[in-house]
Each structure stands twice: as structure tokens, then as C-alpha cells.
Amino acid sequence: MFTVLSCVVYAHNIWLVLLAAVLCLSGSWVTARLFRRAGQTTGMLRVGWHFLTALAAGVAIWCTHFVAMLGFYAGTPVGFNPSLTILSLLIAVIGSSLGFVLGGSRLFKFAPAVGGAVVGLAIAAMHYTGMIAYRVQGIVTWDQRYLVASILLAVGFSALALQLGTRKGKYANDILAGVLAFAIVALHFTGMTAFNVAPLEIDGAYSDPEAFRALALAVTGMAALIVAAGLASYLIDDKTRTENIEMLRQMATTDALTALPNRQGFEARLEFELSLAAEQRHKLALARIDLTRFKEINDLRGHKVGDSVLRNLGQRISDLLHQENGEFVARVGGDEFAAIFRMTGGRDIATFLEKIERVMHAPIRLEGSEIHPRASLGVSIYPDDADDAETLISNANLAMYRAKSDISRSICFYEKDMDQRVKERRAMSADLRDAIAHGQLSVAYQVQTRVSTGETLGYEALLRWEHPQLGFISPETFIPLAEESGLILDLGEWVLRTACEDAATWTQPLTVAVNLSAVQFIHADLPKLVRDVLAETRLQPSRLELELTETAVFSDGHRARHLMEQIKQTGVKVALDDFGTGYSSLDTLVSFPFDKIKIDKSFIQEAHSNPQTIAIIRAVVALGRSLGLAVLAEGIESEEQLNMLHMEGCSEGQGYLLGRPSPLKQLVADGAITVNPPRTASSGVARAH
Structure with a gap:
């Protein structure tokens, strides 16, 4: 060990040794990164990276050796054989190529070590x-111990x-x-320790140390350029990869349709904002936003318009x-935003x-x-309503569902009793589904009469719904629930079919009016x-008369008109229910x-307490008469109201004064309706089901 150190210190130009060391370290550093990059690619791209790896390694190996050789004090004139010097460079590059390709192949468990051993042999062969190729004016002898040790060091440490x-x-x-x-x-300095020269004096033979130093600098410069080119390739590729990864990350967290962040982007941002709020002790509001009529837009106009x-x-x-300022909105679902x-x-x-x-x-x-979108917003606040992301989102959803069910407001803040109300509504929704299956629903009929006669x-x-435990449940309670849960389509079809079946049995040619939900x-x-x-x-x-509210036709007039025309082509009548409570009744x-x-x-x-109301009723009756439309007044509960409607010329009426809703059996028993005897299969007119 001390002999090797003595060779380094006393037999070499220390500045060229340091230059060789810097070149060796920088070249090895670049080689390591190029080799790792090659292992991350496949195909021809991998071949290209292996070539750059071998080039950087070969240059680092050869130039380290050559610069250090130029700094060696042989004590006698020296020179270099050009052919063998070039051959040594080729050995370094080709041997490194084979070693790094094998080392990166992972063909077997110790392939990297075997590949490294090949690189070590290439270093030794190059040296x-x-x-x-190193020509000296003297007799050269080798210390076999250091020679073997140098090869073992190169092979062992490279592996x-x-x-x-x-x-x-x-x-x-x-x-x-x-x-x-x-x-x-x-390898180099152990091998140089094994190298011994006995000088021979030859007239006219000499070495030019200044020329050697200039050559060393030139070689170092060229090596630095090659190594720098490999490093530049790595950095450019790394930057490109980083940009591509960022682009992919951006694509993965951005909604392609709206260019807003998507669910993944929202979840990451929410976690960040919650940690920031906890650290800085401020509040954070989360709003869940749901488009209330987006499905209608898709159904009526198509997904392209949606x-x-x-x-x-x-x-x-x-x-x-x-x-x-910390404002952030993402699209987290089809028609849902946060x-x-x-x-x-x-x-x-x-x-x-x-x-x-x-x-x-x-x-x-x-x-x-013109399309009129609407949205319901539910808001929960950290840390008042929740102290973690999952609960915060859940509470905002509860508030949003409350806003959807409350027609008087579109923004609703979370309240602690919402959990219980949601549980009750979910339970009632399940009960309603059971009610359809187990025949707990029924149809009652309320009479409509001519006001004048x-x-x-x-x-x-x-x-009507008679719950086994809760008793009678108002339609104002369960109809909105059915609309939210999607049960309204089954309910609406059942009521329509039942009412038509019943009316078909009536002896009198009376009309039967059936309400249609906006969803239906x-x-x-x-x-x-x-x-x-x-x-x-x-x-x-x-x-048959189908009753619609303005809400049902207001969202998409073109589609609604087309549906109404199709229905009227069958001969069915259509009535506008709850007139005067919508947005644009005259239109x-x-x-x-x-x-x-x-x-x-x-x-x-x-009407009895507000003269302006009577004026409105008078105007509506006159409007109906001018348009050739029948006018029916709902909610008649007193003789005074009936007389007022008669004086104003209203043609039809409905209300408790004229008759309460009753089951068909009761109306038949009271004689209000008579029915035909049941059809039988033998008569050839069996009822269709």
C-alpha cells in the first residue's frame, strides 16, 4: 500500500494525477447515470443509451490512464506507439460496452457482478x-505481485x-x-507500481515535459467534451421525461371535457388544503355542487348538447x-362539481x-x-362540521341533498341533525320500494264538476300510501322522495295503468285525470x-286527461311541445296544472x-280576503275563454268560493266542498259511479293485462 502511495506521490506529476482523478470521477458519475437510464428503457432506445454509457466509461477509463501516464516520471526519454494507443482506447470502449450490456441484462441473479467483472477486465486490458504502447529508453521489468493485484482490484471493484x-x-x-x-x-496506480525501468543512455534521445503536459490538457479537454455530451444527453432526456411525467400527471388530474381538475386532482387538493388549514388554524369550506336538471338536458337534447x-x-x-386566494373548483363526476x-x-x-x-x-x-341549468350546493366547514376529508365530503353531500329537496333555496349548509333526516329518508325510500312490491299503494278519486250545474x-x-307502521303518508312527502330515488317512473306507470283500468269499467263516460311528474x-x-x-x-x-305542471315543460320547451303533440295525436287531453305558480304562465x-x-x-x-286574487281569477277565466280552453278551479272548500267562481264564469271545479278523494269501491257503494260487470274469457272480451 505504501509502495503504491509512494508511486503516486513521487513518481507522478501531482497536478496531472489530480486532473486524472477529476476526469475519472466525473466520467464515472456520468457513466453511472447513463447506465441507470439504459436500464429504464427497451428496444433501440436501450441500445442507444448503452452506447452512450460505454462511450463515457471508455473515455473515462482511457483518458484517466493516458493523462496519468503523461504525468509519470520514467527517468528516461519516453514515447507512444500510435497504433497500440488507439487499440487501447478501442479495448476500453468495446470491453465496457460488453460489460455494461451484460450487467444491465439481468439474465441471472449475478449478471451485474459478471458484467462488472468484464468491465474490470476491459480496464486491465486497456491499461x-x-x-x-509506452516506449521507454531502458529495460522494463514487472513486479508480478502488483501486476496481479491490479487486475484483481479492477475486476473485483468493477463487479x-x-x-x-x-x-x-x-x-x-x-x-x-x-x-x-x-x-x-x-488498477492504474497499482499497475504503475509494478512497472520498473532501468534507463539506458542513448545520445539524442529526450522527452519534452511541456509537450506532454499540453497533450495531457488536450486529452482532458476532449474527454471532458465527450463526457459532457453524455451528461447533456442524460439531462435533456431527464428534463424531457420530467416534462412528460408532469404532462401525464396534469392529464391524469384534469377533466378533459371542462379543463377543470378531476376527482383525483380534487382529492389531492383537499388533502393539501386540510393540512394547511390545520397548520395555520383557519377554516376551510367544501361545497358539493350538483346540476339538478342535467339528465333532462341529456335525455331531451342529447349528450352532445350536454x-x-x-x-x-x-x-x-x-x-x-x-x-x-385559495378558491378551487373541480368536476368530480358526470354532473357533479366540488x-x-x-x-x-x-x-x-x-x-x-x-x-x-x-x-x-x-x-x-x-x-x-336557451338552456336554463340549475344547481344545488351543499356546504360543510372544517373544523366545525368535520375534522377529516371523508367526513367533510359526506356532510357536504348531505347538505347538497337537502338543497335538492328544498325548492325554496339552492344553497344549504350542513346541520348536525341532517344525518338523522337522511337516515329517515333512506328508510322511507326503502319502505316505498316495498310498498310498490306489496300492494300498499292505492288510488283515490276526487270528483270534478261543472260549476254552473x-x-x-x-x-x-x-x-295514496298507507304505511303499515306510520299510517297515511302525504304525497307531498313521498312523491319528491320517489323523484329523487327514481321510483317515480314505476309509480307513475302504476297509477296511469290503474286509473285507466278502473275508468274502463265505469258505465258513465267520465274522464279520468292523471298527474304526471316532471321526471316522468x-x-x-x-x-x-x-x-x-x-x-x-x-x-x-x-x-284520459294528463295533468302537467309548468315545471315539467319549462326546462326544454321544444322537447316538451314535441312530446305533447305525440300524446295529443292519440286523442288524449292535456291540462296545465297549478296555473299561476310557474315562471311564464302566459307564454x-x-x-x-x-x-x-x-x-x-x-x-x-x-279570494275572500284579497280582491286582487279575484281579479287574477277573472283574468285567467277570460284568457281561457279567448283561447278556447276549459278552466278548472282547484281547492273549493266553501259555498262562497263556489258562488264567486260561478259569477266569474269559471266552467269547472274541484275541492272538498264538491267531494273528497275516495276509493273506487266507496264511490261505487255511494252510487256516484256505476261499473260494468267483470269481463270473462267466455264472453271473448277479457280484460287485457
């Missing part, structure tokens, strides 16, 4: 080929370098570079956000929510028509359902082919 360098770990590259550099340096609506809303939201608001510096959450509500409710003009004109079919009306198969039910029950189409009457107007009961009940 001693270079020493043969160790690749074996350690291919393991996973933060410092694997640095370990590979350091051990490989040591293998190169150990996508355009979402894109439009996404752009509006992006335009209003101030992300630097907003995060950092409540710092006295900033008001109400203002932020109003901005969201405003853009979500503003009309959107597409394909020549009291003549019975028909009956309105009203759905937009169902694409409604005209077909009406035709099928009429055919199965053999009820005359003119005896609705002019635009849609209704047969009847039903004045909402709120006007009738206020």
Missing part, C-alpha cells in the same frame, strides 16, 4: 495495452460497482460511480376563480357561493335555443306508454297545446 449500482436506492448511482472510479484508479353545457360551465367557473374555499383574512364564503350559483344558473344559448265531468286519480314527462317512452296502456285497458283516449299557454287550465288552489283560498 496494459497502453503500457505496451462490486455494478452489483451495488443496480440495486434500488437513493444513492445507488453515487455508489456505482464511486466504486467504479476507485477500480480505475486502483357536453357543451358542461364545457360552458367549466369555462365560466375558471373565469371567476381566484386561485391565489369547490374548496380557504376562509382566511375575513373572506366571506357566502360571496364565493353566490358567484358559483350565479354562473351555474345563468342561461346558456346553444343551437338556437254541479254535473259530474270526471275524476282526478290521486295516489321527460321520459322518452311516455307517448308509447300512453298508447300501450290505452290499448291494454281499452279506455277511449278522449276519456306557456300560447306555446303549448293544452286543453284545460287548472287554477291553483292558493288563488281560490285567498
Whole structure:
């Protein structure tokens, strides 16, 4: 060991030794990174990276040797054989190529070590080929001990370098570079220790140390350029990979349709904001946003228009956000959004929510028509309502469902008793599903009469639910629940079929009126359902009257008009229910082919105390008469109200004064309705089911 150190210190130019060491370390560092990069690729790309690895390693090995050789004091004139010197370079590059390819192949467990041993042999072969090319004026002898030791050091440490360098770990590259550099340096200086020269004096022979130093610098410069080129390739590729990874990450966390963050982006942002809120001790608001009529848009206009609506809303939201203030909105589902608001510096959450509500409710003009989106917002606040992400989201959802069920407001904040109400609604929804299956539902009929004579004109079919434990449940309670859960389609079809079956048995040619939910009306198969039910029950189409509210037709006038025209082609009548409570009643009457107007009961009940209400009723009756529409007043409960309607010219009436809703059996027992005897199979007119 001391002999080797003495060779380094006393037999070499220390500055060129240091230069060789720097070149060796930098070249090994670049080689290690290129080798690791090659292992991460396949195909021709991997071949290219292996070539760069071998080039960097070969240059580092050869130039370290050559520069150090130029700094060696031989004590006699020296020179170099050009052919053998070039051959030594080729040995370094080709041997390194074979070793690194084998080391990176992972063909067997110790392939890296075997590949490293090949690299070590290449280092040794390069060194001693270079020493043969080294011409000295003297007698050369070799110390076999140091010669063998140098080869063993090169092979052993090169094998160790690749074996350690291919393991996973933060410092694997640095370990590979350091051990490989040591293998190169150990071989060179141990091998030089084995090299002994007995000078011979030859006249005219001399060496030029200045020329050697200049050559050393030139070689170092060229080596540095080659190593730098390999490093540049690695850095450029690494930067490209980083940019590609960032682009992929951006794609993975961004909704392609709206350009807003998606669910994954939202979850990551929420975790960040919650940790920030906990650290800085401020509040954080989470809002869940649901488009209340988006399914209608898709059903009535098609998914292309639906996508355009979402894109439009996404752009509006992006335009209003101030992300630097902690405002964040993501699209987390088909028609669901989520907003995060950092409540710092006295900033008001109400203002932020109003901005969201405003853009979500503003009309959107597409394909020549105007679409009116609506949204329900539910808000929960950290840490007041929850102290973790999952609970915060759950509570915001509860508040959002409350907003959807409350027509008086579109923004709802979480309240602690919402959990219990949601459990109750879920239980009732399950009970309603059971009620359909176990026959707990029934239809009651309320009479509709001519105001002037009291003549019975028909009956309105009203759905009733008698719960086994809770008793009678109002339709105002379970109908919205059925609409939310999707049960309304089954309920609506059952009521329509039952009412038509019953009416088909009546001896009198009375009409039967059936209410249609807004959800049921937009169902694409409604005209077909009406035709099928009429055919199965053999009820005359003119005896069926379908009642719609303005809400059912207001969302998409073009689609609603088309559906109504299809229904009316069957001969069925269509009435506008709850007239006067919608947004644009006069326009609705002019635009849609209704047969009847039903004045909402709120006007009738206020008529005795509000003269303006009587004026409205008078105007509606006159409007109906001018348009050729029958006018029916709902909610008649007193003789005074009936007389007022008679004086104003209202043609039809309905209410408790004229008759309460009753089961068909009761109406038959009272003689209000007579029914035909049941049809039998032998008569050839069996009822269709």
C-alpha cells in the first residue's frame, strides 16, 4: 500500500494525477447515470443509451490512464506507439460496452457482478495495452505481485460497482460511480507500481515535459467534451421525461371535457388544503355542487348538447376563480362539481357561493335555443362540521341533498341533525320500494264538476300510501322522495295503468285525470306508454286527461311541445296544472297545446280576503275563454268560493266542498259511479293485462 502511495506521490506529476482523478470521477458519475437510464428503457432506445454509457466509461477509463501516464516520471526519454494507443482506447470502449450490456441484462441473479467483472477486465486490458504502447529508453521489468493485484482490484471493484449500482436506492448511482472510479484508479496506480525501468543512455534521445503536459490538457479537454455530451444527453432526456411525467400527471388530474381538475386532482387538493388549514388554524369550506336538471338536458337534447353545457360551465367557473386566494373548483363526476374555499383574512364564503350559483344558473344559448341549468350546493366547514376529508365530503353531500329537496333555496349548509333526516329518508325510500312490491299503494278519486250545474265531468286519480307502521303518508312527502330515488317512473306507470283500468269499467263516460311528474314527462317512452296502456285497458283516449305542471315543460320547451303533440295525436287531453305558480304562465299557454287550465288552489283560498286574487281569477277565466280552453278551479272548500267562481264564469271545479278523494269501491257503494260487470274469457272480451 505504501509502495503504491509512494508511486503516486513521487513518481507522478501531482497536478496531472489530480486532473486524472477529476476526469475519472466525473466520467464515472456520468457513466453511472447513463447506465441507470439504459436500464429504464427497451428496444433501440436501450441500445442507444448503452452506447452512450460505454462511450463515457471508455473515455473515462482511457483518458484517466493516458493523462496519468503523461504525468509519470520514467527517468528516461519516453514515447507512444500510435497504433497500440488507439487499440487501447478501442479495448476500453468495446470491453465496457460488453460489460455494461451484460450487467444491465439481468439474465441471472449475478449478471451485474459478471458484467462488472468484464468491465474490470476491459480496464486491465486497456491499461496494459497502453503500457505496451509506452516506449521507454531502458529495460522494463514487472513486479508480478502488483501486476496481479491490479487486475484483481479492477475486476473485483468493477463487479462490486455494478452489483451495488443496480440495486434500488437513493444513492445507488453515487455508489456505482464511486466504486467504479476507485477500480480505475486502483488498477492504474497499482499497475504503475509494478512497472520498473532501468534507463539506458542513448545520445539524442529526450522527452519534452511541456509537450506532454499540453497533450495531457488536450486529452482532458476532449474527454471532458465527450463526457459532457453524455451528461447533456442524460439531462435533456431527464428534463424531457420530467416534462412528460408532469404532462401525464396534469392529464391524469384534469377533466378533459371542462379543463377543470378531476376527482383525483380534487382529492389531492383537499388533502393539501386540510393540512394547511390545520397548520395555520383557519377554516376551510367544501361545497358539493350538483346540476339538478342535467339528465333532462341529456335525455331531451342529447349528450352532445350536454357536453357543451358542461364545457360552458367549466369555462365560466375558471373565469371567476381566484386561485391565489385559495378558491378551487373541480368536476368530480358526470354532473357533479366540488369547490374548496380557504376562509382566511375575513373572506366571506357566502360571496364565493353566490358567484358559483350565479354562473351555474345563468342561461346558456346553444343551437338556437336557451338552456336554463340549475344547481344545488351543499356546504360543510372544517373544523366545525368535520375534522377529516371523508367526513367533510359526506356532510357536504348531505347538505347538497337537502338543497335538492328544498325548492325554496339552492344553497344549504350542513346541520348536525341532517344525518338523522337522511337516515329517515333512506328508510322511507326503502319502505316505498316495498310498498310498490306489496300492494300498499292505492288510488283515490276526487270528483270534478261543472260549476254552473254541479254535473259530474270526471275524476282526478290521486295516489295514496298507507304505511303499515306510520299510517297515511302525504304525497307531498313521498312523491319528491320517489323523484329523487327514481321510483317515480314505476309509480307513475302504476297509477296511469290503474286509473285507466278502473275508468274502463265505469258505465258513465267520465274522464279520468292523471298527474304526471316532471321526471316522468321527460321520459322518452311516455307517448308509447300512453298508447300501450290505452290499448291494454281499452279506455277511449278522449276519456284520459294528463295533468302537467309548468315545471315539467319549462326546462326544454321544444322537447316538451314535441312530446305533447305525440300524446295529443292519440286523442288524449292535456291540462296545465297549478296555473299561476310557474315562471311564464302566459307564454306557456300560447306555446303549448293544452286543453284545460287548472287554477291553483292558493288563488281560490285567498279570494275572500284579497280582491286582487279575484281579479287574477277573472283574468285567467277570460284568457281561457279567448283561447278556447276549459278552466278548472282547484281547492273549493266553501259555498262562497263556489258562488264567486260561478259569477266569474269559471266552467269547472274541484275541492272538498264538491267531494273528497275516495276509493273506487266507496264511490261505487255511494252510487256516484256505476261499473260494468267483470269481463270473462267466455264472453271473448277479457280484460287485457
